[in-house]
Amino acid sequence: MYELNQVGEKSYYINCPAKIGIYLAGNTDVYLIDSGNDKEAGKKVRKILDEKGWNLLGILNTHSNADHIGGNQYLQQQTGCKVFSGGMEKAFIEFPVLEPSFLYGGYPCKDLRHKFLLAKSSIAKDFSDETFPKEVEVIPLKGHFFDMVGFRTPDDTVFLADCLSSRDTLDKYQIGFVYDVAQYLETLEMVKSIKGKMFVPAHAPATDNITELADYNRNKVHEIAEKILSVCREPICFEQILQKLFFDYGLTMNFEQYVLVGSTIRSYLSWLKDSDKLDVSFEDNMLLWNVV
Numbered sequence: 001m002y003e004l005n006q007v008g009e010k011s012y013y014i015n016c017p018a019k020i021g022i023y024l025a026g027n028t029d030v031y032l033i034d035s036g037n038d039k040e041a042g043k044k045v046r047k048i049l050d051e052k053g054w055n056l057l058g059i060l061n062t063h064s065n066a067d068h069i070g071g072n073q074y075l076q077q078q079t080g081c082k083v084f085s086g087g088m089e090k091a092f093i094e095f096p097v098l099e100p101s102f103l104y105g106g107y108p109c110k111d112l113r114h115k116f117l118l119a120k121s122s123i124a125k126d127f128s129d130e131t132f133p134k135e136v137e138v139i140p141l142k143g144h145f146f147d148m149v150g151f152r153t154p155d156d157t158v159f160l161a162d163c164l165s166s167r168d169t170l171d172k173y174q175i176g177f178v179y180d181v182a183q184y185l186e187t188l189e190m191v192k193s194i195k196g197k198m199f200v201p202a203h204a205p206a207t208d209n210i211t212e213l214a215d216y217n218r219n220k221v222h223e224i225a226e227k228i229l230s231v232c233r234e235p236i237c238f239e240q241i242l243q244k245l246f247f248d249y250g251l252t253m254n255f256e257q258y259v260l261v262g263s264t265i266r267s268y269l270s271w272l273k274d275s276d277k278l279d280v281s282f283e284d285n286m287l288l289w290n291v292v
Contacts, residue, residue, distance in 0.1 A: 002044045004052075007198045007206055008155035018067045018202045020045060021151070021159045023060075025133055030054045033151055033159045034062055034202070035071030038115045042071030046078060058082040060136065061124070062161035063148035064092030066099060068202070070115060072122035086127040086138070087147030093124045103259040111255045139194070143184025144177065158196035163187050164213050166204035170220050174249040175261050181221065181271035188218045228268055228278075235281055235288035241265060 003015045004022075012022040013033075020041075021033025030049065035042060049056055056079045061069055064085065072083050072093065085093050092098045100108035100117040112118070125131065127138050127149075137152035144162045151159045163184075165176045178184045192214045199210045207213070224245075231244050242262055246253050251261070269289060272278040281288050 002048070004048055005206070007200060008153060008157035010155045011153045011157035011198070011200075013159075013200050013206065014045060014048060016041065016044075018065075018162075019200060019206075020071075021060075021153075021200060022054075023133070023136065023151075023153045024054070025057065025135075028053055028055050029057050031057055031133060031136070032059045032075070034068040034161075035059050035075055037067040037070040037119075039071065039074040039120070042074035042078075045071055046075060056081045058084055058131075058133070060133075060151055061085040061089065061093060062141075062150060062159065062202070063145045064089040064096070064099065064119075065145060065162070066096065066115060066117055066119040068161070069093050069096070069122065070119045073120035076122050082129075082131060083122050083124045084127055084129065084132050085124040086149065089145070089147045089149075090124045090126060092146075093119075094121055096121055100259070103263050109255075112259060116256065117259075141187050141191070143180050143182075143187045145179050152196065156195075156197040158194060158199050160191065160199055160201040160210070162202050163191060164201040164204050164210065164217050166201075167213070167216055169203055170216065174220075174251065175224060175245070175264055176217075176220070177260055178221070178264050178267055181225075181267055182274075185218060185221060188214045188221075225268060225272060228265070228272065229291055232278060232289045232291050235283070235290040237286055237288055238262075238266070238269070241269075241289065 001016055004012055006012050010024040014020040020036055023031045058081050096119045100112040104112055135154050139150040141148045141150045141161055141163045148161050150161050192211045198208055200206045231241050242265055278289055279292050
């Protein structure tokens with residue numbers, strides 16, 4: 001864990017739970033692509049940079065999930081590096097309590113205010129800032145989170161953030177987090193058409209061909225949607241839908257999984273309703289979902 005891997009002339013990644021990319025912009029100046037899940041990750045990254053004699057100019061954040069921005073504050077305080085983000089992700093980076101609040105749908109209790117969902121705040125500049133490395137292409141990858149992006153470095157290495165999960169991850173956890181299902185499916189189709197020498201997803205092995213994995217992720221989305229429709233053959237409330245999916249997929253519920261999977265299933269329900277496949281009714285002051 002935390003081994004440095006070279007994938008292009010100027011591109012590297014650090015192998016950790018959410019891969020951290022490195023773009024070597026000059027002889028010694030580097031930019032990180034994300035920063036890991038906490039201060040300890042930041043320390044390990046800094047040790048690698050120091051051993052290589054690299055100077056950290058900035059962190060390019062793909063999105064604001066805590067496991068991608070957790071090292072921001074430590075590295076920014078220690079090195080004075082800039083942090084770059086865009087859209088709503090920038091707001092979540094500067095006010096990270098927004099993540100557990102959004103997932104829970106209200107003020108998060110202390111069970112949800114931990115480093116896996118609540119990172120430390122850092123100060124971020126927009127991708128449009130004049131100090132952003134203009135030779136790096138910003139690639140919109142909406143769907144997994146609000147305004148997630150990927151990055152293409154000048155040696156044609158494409159960092160794909162969380163738009164793809166590995167087969168092993170999907171087979172184990174079944175329901176990957178998705179905020180906007182329609183946009184996520186559009187992103188998966190778009191990713192299949194992207195040209196690049198090497199692709200580096202945050203939660204899947206680096207590869208020179210991403211098409212098969214994109215199809216696997218797309219098929220899983222449709223499988224989950226069909227399972228939800230099957231569960232909703234008779235009017236049913238959200239909590240029962242969630243319970244049935246946990247049982248069907250052999251998942252174990254805790255507070256973190258409740259909000260992560262629960263938020264995702266709500267997004268599926270919205271997508272299916274907007275697609276006229278589901279409708280709702282209100283009975284005895286309870287919202288019930290059922291197939292059209």
